[in-house]
Amino acid sequence: DIQLTQSPSFLSASVGDRVTITCRASQGISSFLAWYQQKPGKAPNFLIYPASTLQSGVPSKFSGSGSGTEFTLTISSLQPEDSATYYCQQFDNYPYTFGQGTKLEIK
């Protein structure tokens, strides 16, 4: 199975900051990686796939990059509504594993 490791697990940042979350795959997955945002009590919301393509309607403050085994999600100009847990997920092979999540707190 392909393991996805996100770092950091927790991130605290201020309004207006830019943050980067990393997702590392245990083996190469080309660009078959998606990013999701999940707020408490809600279903995940799809942001980016593959790797760097923003879903329609997602603000351009979100960006993704990477291929192979290392991927990043960058969120710029942080606002209070960006407070959420962010997950990566690979689609290279079953099982479609998720990273463990990165909880972003806005100070």
Add this chain to the structure above:
Amino acid sequence: EVQLVESGGGLVKPGGSLRLSCAASGFTFSTYSMNWVRQAPGQGLEWVSSISTSSSYIYYADSVKGRFTISRDNAKNSLYLQMTSLRAEDTAVYYCARDAWPGPFDYWGQGALVTVSS
């Protein structure tokens, strides 16, 4: 508007069974692979199972293989998850998710809570 609505969750005793349903609307259900994803309380997301458009290809996480069965009825625009031999560790919110194969899961339901407890 794409909508996925899960139902069938509830409290069940260890060793018991439960069947989840997911009613789909707003898109041509028969042309999309579908999935179940679960989230234990306070934990991350775990992919559970996938089913292809015509049910020809079915995949399960090792944690549920042999106990859970995914199925779909394209005529009824519905996805199902039959869960048997339930364990406490199966307690979670179960989401159905549409799969723009191969990935991503572009639409999700609101989730159905399954609690396995005596």
